[in-house]
Amino acid sequence: MREAFKPFWIEVAKYANFKIELTSKWEKDTNIEIMDGHLTLSNQDRSITSVFWSMNVGLVITKGERYTQYEKSILPFDEITWILLIFTLSTAFFTIFFLNLMNKNAQNTVFGEDVNVQSLNVISTFFGIPQAKMPKKSFTRFILIIFMVFCFIIRTVYQGVLFDLINTDKHKPHAKTIAEVFEKNYKVLGHKTYEGQKFKESIKPEWREKIDETSIIPYRSGYEKLCHYLEKDESNIAIVMHEPLDMFAEFFCKIKLLKIKESVFNIPQGFGMASNHYLYPVIEKFIPRMFEAGIMKYLYDIWLHWRFLKEHFYENNESKALTIKDLGYGFNIWLITCATAIIVFFMEIIVWKFEIWKEKRNEKLKSIQNENIKKKIDKNLSELERISCEQEQNNQ
Incomplete structure (x- = not known):
């Protein structure tokens, strides 16, 4: 094994713990010979076969526009x-129109007696007037109570959430992807x-013209540039960052000073980049091994810090639609x-x-009773006529 490659591959194998396959670094034919006693193993290859490093280039975006x-x-x-x-209000007005016919x-029965402005009563009840x-019948009163309770619930929760x-x-929601x-x-x-040029090469051609490169943003002062736009209250700003997780750690100090009112740090999507000789993807299966080696401990602490701040200071303070x-x-x-x-x-x-049965x-x-009285009267009249006839006969 050539001495130029030996220290590098040994270090990579120690931390990443993957199979070593030596290839050509500059896309030239490479002959690798490993000898052990009487055995000789030869390998020839023309392309890189193992991913050994990753680099993040992404966008840091500000919060969305404010709601009017x-x-x-x-x-x-x-x-x-x-x-x-x-639907409820439309049903109420349709019922009023239908009953007026x-x-x-x-x-x-429904409106109550002497109530002539039913539509105006619906509007006044909705706004709490x-x-x-009040109607006299119990059924009409309960219809009114149902509508008053409904309007009270809607009006109370609406005013409470609107005040908040x-x-x-x-x-407004910020962008989630590139x-x-x-x-x-x-x-x-x-x-x-x-890195900025490689990011530009990685995106679609129609997007490349939208990137503003009039001002160079240094690596270590990128978060200061972002804070500058936040202090100016500008929204819909995205800044291309190399290794945004490092900027993440520095940016938390700025968020803490601002009491998490104005500043939000979002990394919507990391970008892997490909050049002529190197490939930089993010490989999830290597992350546990990198934890064991201690490489990811620093980034993991930052991620936990971000989750804690997001859950306790940002997400829980947002009002949501009921x-x-x-x-x-x-x-x-x-x-x-x-x-x-x-x-x-x-x-x-x-x-x-x-009541109808009772009246009937x-x-x-x-x-x-009237028939009985009539019968008695008729009987008495017939009796009187008989008596009068007998008296007349006696007189004669």
Whole structure:
């Protein structure tokens, strides 16, 4: 084995623990002979066969754009909750329109007596304005109570989440991949170093023109450049970084000083690069072995630090849109109120049927009594006529 290769391969084998296959470094024919006693092993190869090193070149991106006040007004609820709310109000207005085409008794049963501005009452109830006149019937009151409880739940949670959104620095989701960075027209800042040029060669040709190389970003001052853009409150900025994990460690000091309010460090996707003589992929199966050798301990500590800060200071402080599941407790009260209203409705039907039966029974009893009285009167009249006839005969 040639002395020029011996120390290098021994060190690689000791840390990476993979099979040694010596090849040509400069793509020339190489003859390797290993002799042991009377045995001779010869090997010829023209290409590299083992990956022994990796290097990360990626993009460091800032947080997304801030939501405007108008956009924050629709963030408290997700799409399903907004659809449910619109469907409920549409059903209420459709019911009002349909009942206005029916007779007065049906309108009085649902709306109440002497209520002429039903649509305005729906809007005022939704915004929490008290009713000027309450309906008299219990069924109509329970319909109103159901709608008032529903509006109270929606209005309370909306105001609470909206207040939280207004007082927090809410940003739009940032790009997750390199493709999203260029598709969303991020301002990509590159540098004219060897790594920067290889990053440019690794991406699609139509993306290369979007990289701004007007200013050279040194390796150790890249995080200062990023902080400069964060302090200027510029969003949608992406900076090409060589070995971004090293920048990661330095950037945490800046985040800690800023109390994690303005600065967020994102590495959406690492890029492997290929040149004429070297291949730099990231091989996951070597990571445990690198831990055993102590190579990854420093980077692993940084990763744990980032996960701790992200879980305790960044993710938990973000307000999220409320879903139907989040409003479950309030809607349970609403469903109980609906069930109570249905029970009261059937009870009123039973009472109404009983009153009708009672009225019919009273009418029947009165008719029977009237017939009996009439019969008695007729009997008495016939008796008087008989007596009068007898008296006339006696007088004659």
